[in-house]
């Protein structure tokens with residue numbers, strides 16, 4: 141089979157057609173969605189929290205060093221750190237990291253099911269295997285990633301605060317004032333829209349690469365690498381598009 | 389009844405199945421035999437539609453299987469049970485969930501009814517107290533048996549088994565062979581079994597199809613198979629030293645216990 145872009149995109153959309161067709165039995169999907177929330181969502185809280193606290197801290201230090209001027213009020217550092225987290229870090233950067241974690245997990249799981257004939261076995265039972273395997277993952281991540289984003293925002297801002305307290309690089313009170321100043325709720329909406337979109341991108345693309353893996357474990361490895369690379373690139377493209385559409 | 393007419397299947401220009409026609413009757417055990425790589429698995433997968441055939445036609449009773457739409461295909465597949473060569477159990481589910489899956493998906497039975505049915509099927513393949521084990525915790529033979537239980541849990545009208553007893557010890561093999569024969573007769577199933585095990589052939593080979601290099605080379609019953617003068621089939625049947633010796637002392641009748 142040819143691997144040019146159009147062919148790939150065509151197969152992707154055909155698969156999505158199968159994935160998004162009407163589920164055969166709702167109750168089963170409900171249970172599977174909960175299980176996927178646990179395995180893809182809850183299991184990612186740790187890594188998101190760790191990255192966010194460090195990034196919040198680093199951003200605050202960098203802002204403090206860059207804005208060192210008597211004409212710039214110190215609270216702007218808190219403001220800038222918050223805006224960086226809200227606008228870009230907690231949605232896009234977190235999504236890129238999750239593309240690595242969740243994307244490779246999905247692609248290798250589904251790819252292994254493909255090469256060990258588990259997908260064929262589902263098809264033989266008369267199950268729409270694409271929908272049965274991929275849809276619960278999509279629903280779970282699209283619903284849950286926004287929570288991870290909000291969590292990341294909170295922890296990131298807190299990380300900045302901790303740095304202020306520990307190093308005194310900025311007065312903690314000024315930081316808090318900055319964090320609260322000129323708050324635009326729409327930025328949160330913007331960020332959540334992005335994170336749901338990115339969740340869909342990661343899960344569907346990784347599911348696609350896993351679903352069409354063939355051959356042996358080498359191919360599954362390749363499929364999961366490709367899934368991460370391609371979903372990261374598509375995330376960056378959509379980040380640009382969504383920012384242009386929603387913010388300007 | 390399943391009927392194959394002039395099936396041709398090739399991969400990247402390499403012909404694997406070359407003009408195979410056969411009729412598999414209901415209520416009898418139909419065996420497909422042949423050397424490793426002769427095309428048995430490809431034939432079985434073509435018959436169930438996992439491989440798209442290049443030309444030819446496949447009929448399930450009077451329905452032309454190769455021309456079915458997506459929806460009709462799904463409907464007919466609910467009447468199909470299949471055992472894959474590697475078992476193909478879902479890794480993320482335990483034994484009970486694996487066997488129960490078709491019931492969960494396609495019946496509205498109560499949890500109690502499902503559990504009973506699952507245990508009944510597991511018992512028929514001689515498995516007990518393994519409900520909560522995961523495929524990674526089972527031996528190869530146990531995986532096969534769980535897979536058989538899953539294939540028969542919905543009382544299929546068509547049953548396909550790819551090497552049901554490879555990897556099983558001789559005693560369990562006989563149990564599985566006879567189980568397949570029993571349910572085939574009991575529920576009047578159309579059963580097609582791939583095997584390269586001569587014991588199975590002599591045990592349950594009511595209708596045997598010998599595939600050689602992708603072609604139908606010979607067709608007959610377990611009784612005919614020992615007296616054929618088809619050279620390739622003879623080479624296959626009497627490949628083992630033991631069988632050769634047994635044939636040499638012709639007073640031993642292999643086809644009678």
Ligand SMILES: Nc1ncnc2c1ncn2[C@@H]1O[C@H](COP(=O)(O)OP(=O)(O)OP(=O)(O)O)[C@@H](O)[C@H]1O
Pocket residue numbers: 399404422423424425426427428429430431473584
């Ligand atoms: N997906 C595939 N792509 C390309 N070639 C294939 C594919 N599946 C099978 N083949 C080829 O078809 C031929 C027949 O394979 P098949 O798996 O049917 O053998 P078999 O008779 O089942 O052997 P065994 O007894 O070892 O299971 C082999 O030469 C194999 O290389």
Ligand SMILES: [Mg+2]
Pocket residue numbers: 428429430473550
């Ligand atoms: Mg085979």
